[in-house]
Amino acid sequence: MSITESHPPALRSLINDGEAPVEPVLIQDKDIQIPVIDLERLDKEILTQACKELGIFRLENHGIPLTLTSRLQEISESLFRLPSENKREMFAGVKSPISYFSGTGALSRSGDALKRDPSHVNLVEGLNVPLSKLPASKISCDDDDSQEAKLESFRVLMEEYGRHMSRIAVSMFEAMVQTLNLELSDEQKSEYLSESTGNIRVYRYTPSSGEALGLEVHTDSSVIAIIKEDEVGGLQIMKGEEWFRVTPVANTLIINLGDMMQVISDDEYKSVKHRVKVEKSSKTERHSVCYFVFPKRESVIKSSKYKPFTYAEFEAQVQADVKSHGTKIGLPRFTPKSPLFL
Template structure:
């Protein structure tokens, strides 16, 4: 099988000859060719001053000594890449199994929590060069089934590995949230903590960005966005491609082996009353001839948890989620927290 056959049909022309398809999203190319070192947090001995600065001035930091076993991370990447290398049609069938909440997506990072692609408005470009798997951790079955014995074995290995990885990464997210809350002097009860960051909402998305000829430009990948989460935790390979907005400029975040990238989402910005920022970011590979693989964990508030802030109208996460979906479907893009400022009328 040609490796090209593992990608969705809409990707194949770009991979083969570098010519963007008619629906591929093209953003302005990166003007500044700059790498940047984001703050580093040692998870074994959290420095609250460094953490405060990272959350306030950056909205993103690198986590070292995180305690996730390196063999587990390596095995998860290996099995994920193997599954993603299956023929496109096989992936669609494999993850359409009735007994599995895991799903396969491609062409857009705009998904609902179930992993279904959101229908986007006519103003949006419809294809981004990304595909992957959506895995809601709390809904993982005890085992997986598949007609093909070899694929069943591989899918079961993936389930076991991602379940174990999820336990580690959830532990990290809960500890980081508690530390961040302390830097904000938020005195939260156990009920409030679980309201703001509910472990059962945690989901993992495995992403693959295909290679393409450099003539396709550096614009293909994941569009500019902020995460709707409280906290997002990224494990990426050595290819790189993550870029962040800092002081009105775009910078490439250099990959560092055996570390994790943590970024704050919209909910953390609202909870902090805008003291901390939800970082704008995108993915644009510098090396277009190499595929990129990453695994990202997202965790959210309880759906009926009310977020109160002097900068926003009171809203529940359910309100926010519904508004984002409405904006994506009608306008083709997410508006996010700006919809909930006192002067902004809601779209819904």
């Protein structure tokens, strides 16, 4: 089987012809060194500066065993290499909360790709993993070499990895709350960053014969996102009006601030605008594992900059905009003085 056969049909012509959509602002050749936070000796001055100026930083000494991340990358790559139809049939046929998607990172609550105009197709496919549903979804299998056995191994690894993600997310959120001098009760903290909402997406990006996007320009809707990427690179962030490449560093994590953190901080902290660019010169696929965590769906988030809203309302508006406009609008929808305010 050729590597192309493992990709969905809708992406194959884009890979071969280089006809995937390209954002108009792709002119950049600059690298950026994002701030580094040591989780064992957390420097709150560096954290505050990173959150205010960029909305992104690198985390080292995070405590995740290298054996776990190596095994997770190995088994996720083997799942992605399956023929395209096999992947779709496997995830549709096995009783599992893990879902497969392609062509976009915009998903419904159930983990299905939102239907969009073909001009918004991105060179990405992935697995969506709602962590809270994993413990009750053990997959029984008789053959240790079967696809079901591989998926069960993936589920077990995701559970373990998810526990590390939850630990790190809580630690970083607590630190951010302190740097902002927010007086939040334990209940408020657990509502603003609800571990039960933790969700992991495993992405595969494939280079094309032309310049293209793996994920289009966006901000994350989460409180924070924690990214484990391989050595291939492709993540880019916007600073001012310029794009900068974030160079991979082995055995570190990248933490992005999302829209909900920007609201919670009253716009003190920044939700970083970013994208994944598929480099034409690269011959290697890019893989990444991203953890997202959100507020409780029905908790009201208040800020002097935005009208009060629940995360459920924000999510519904984002999905409505993606369906009708082809892209996310996000926080401007919730700014009372904005012409986009509904």
